[in-house]
Amino acid sequence: MRRDIFQAIADPTRRAIIALIALQALTPNAIAEHFQTSRQAVSKHLRVLTECELVTQQQHGREIHYSLQLERLQEVDHWLSQYRKLWETRFTQLDQVLSTLKNQKK
Amino acid sequence: MRRDIFQAIADPTRRAIIALIALQALTPNAIAEHFQTSRQAVSKHLRVLTECELVTQQQHGREIHYSLQLERLQEVDHWLSQYRKLWETRFTQLDQVLSTLKNQKK
DNA sequence: TTTATGTGCAACCAATCGGTTTCGCAAATA
DNA sequence: TATTTGCGAAACCGATTGGTTGCACATAAA
Numbered sequence A, B: 001m002r003r004d005i006f007q008a009i010a011d012p013t014r015r016a017i018i019a020l021i022a023l024q025a026l027t028p029n030a031i032a033e034h035f036q037t038s039r040q041a042v043s044k045h046l047r048v049l050t051e052c053e054l055v056t057q058q059q060h061g062r063e064i065h066y067s068l069q070l071e072r073l074q075e076v077d078h079w080l081s082q083y084r085k086l087w088e089t090r091f092t093q094l095d096q097v098l099s100t101l102k103n104q105k106k
Numbered sequence C: 001t002t003t004a005t006g007t008g009c010a011a012c013c014a015a016t017c018g019g020t021t022t023c024g025c026a027a028a029t030a
Numbered sequence D: 001t002a003t004t005t006g007c008g009a010a011a012c013c014g015a016t017t018g019g020t021t022g023c024a025c026a027t028a029a030a
Helices: A012-021 A028-032 A041-050 A070-105 B012-023 B028-032 B039-051 B070-103
Strands: A053-058 A063-068 B055-060 B063-068
Touching: A012 A028, A012 A041, A012 A063, A028 A063, A028 A070, A028 B028, A041 A053, A070 B012, B012 B028, B012 B039, B012 B063, B028 B039, B028 B070, B039 B055, B039 B063
Parallel strands: none
Antiparallel strands: A053 A063, B055 B063
């Protein structure tokens, strides 16, 4: 199933998982220890994250290590960038207003 | 109800609404014309967006104009920034690897 | 070999979601 | 005044979500 990354990061638990594995790969059991939910619930979240390619798996014997695919977050960054342009323009305009006011005081 | 902005932008229709009103405020009817859903469905989306303060209303007679609160998107930007740091570091490291290789060729 | 451990998957469940239709109400228009 | 228009709110509905429990199956350890 093709998943939407925005829907994937909508859940707070999934964002917490992302934060956990950002620096080092972890197993589902290791991740589940940080929450009050079952390992299976964490597995379901990992499946959603895997389906939108936000995380990848590395098998080590019977353990599976999940790690974050940082680059995928750039899709969100790209979506944001169109609006970032707008709010930066707005700040620039505010700066201009402020300096105009400053000059009038002189 | 206190809403989560990540949950608000998870829905593709809501992201489309955000894009629509980014440049100019619009009424629910005007927005609904861009989709194949009813005005009431759009109203529900606007309610979600209003609850997390992503949009604000301006009443003009019987018309209500909805406009985007750009600054609120900075909450997403702020969340992203921690990971942006990481992927930029990664790129920097890649650059270093590349220039090391380059120097070795000399 | 037997037992313990790490995992994914399926079935089930209550809650939520995104949509619809119907309604009521205030403002604009005839 | 009577009618039309723009809107929110409520009731309803099927699909999805996030959780659970129970299971099957490898791999590691005894």
